[in-house]
Amino acid sequence: MNERAFLKEHLAIPEAPAHLAHAITTRIEQVALRRIWMEVSLAALGALGVLSYVYASSSLLQQEIQESSFIQFTRLFVSDPDIFLSNIQESVWSFVETIPMQSILLGLGLSLCAVCFVGFVLRLRQVRHQFSLHLT
C-alpha cells in the first residue's frame, strides 16, 4: 500500500464549512456548465454550417445523387449480381471509382454534429440535475 492510500484510509476526511462547500460546488457547477454550453454552441454552429452548405448546394447535390454512376452500378449489381460476382475485380473498382464522396462526407458531418448536439444537451441536463441535488 502506498503512502497516499495509507493516509486516505487512516485519516478522517475533514468536513468543509457549509458556506465554503456550497461556494465550491457552485463554482464547479458554473465551470462545468460554461464548458458544456460552449460545446453545445460549437455543435449547433457546426450543424448550422453543414445545413446551410446543404441548402446552398442542394440542387447540385440532388443532381449528383440522381446522376451518380454509383447508383447506376448499384442498380445493375442488384439486377445482375452473377455478372458482377464473376468479374469481382472490375466490380470493386467500378464502385470505388464512383463513390459520391461529397454527399457521404456531408452526411457524416451532419450526423456527427447532430449526435454531438444531442449528447451535449443530455450532459447539460444531467449536470444540472446532479448539482441541483447538491445545492438544495
Next chain:
Amino acid sequence: MQPLITSKRVQIVVGVLIVLILMSLSFVAGSHVSERRLSHFSNWRNNYPGMMGGRWGDRGSMMNRAPMPLPNGVFGRILSATGTTLIIEGQDHFEQNVLVTTSTAIRSDQGTATFQDLRVDQRVSVFGRPTEQGQIEARLIRLLSDRP
C-alpha cells in the same frame, strides 16, 4: 470484461498505427483509381477519332462534361450500333465506344436480348473493363425502358 491492452501508452501507439494503416490504404486505393481513370481517359482521347468514325461529338454538351469518362461502364443512349461496337453517349456527356464480344451478356426486363435488339436512341447500362484502345469491353449490357 478485461480490456485486451491495459497500458495507455500502448493503446495510443496501436490507435496511431491503425489510423496510419487506414490512411495508407486510402492513399494507395486513391492513387490506383486515379491511375486507372487517367489511363482510360488518355487511351480514349488518343483513339477518339478512330473509335467514333471521324465524328467529334456534340461540342455544346462538352461544357457539362465530367472531368473524365468512367473506365468500367457507361449509362446513356446508343448513338450507333455497327458490327460489334456500340457508340453510347453517357449521362456524363462522354461518347464511349463499347466492344461487344461473345462473352457479353445482353439482357432486358423480358430476359435475354441480342445485339439486334440494340437500336439507336435505346437507353442502356453497360458494365465492362477498359481496353488499351480506350474502349470498354462489355461484360453486361442491360436495356432500359424509355421512361426516365
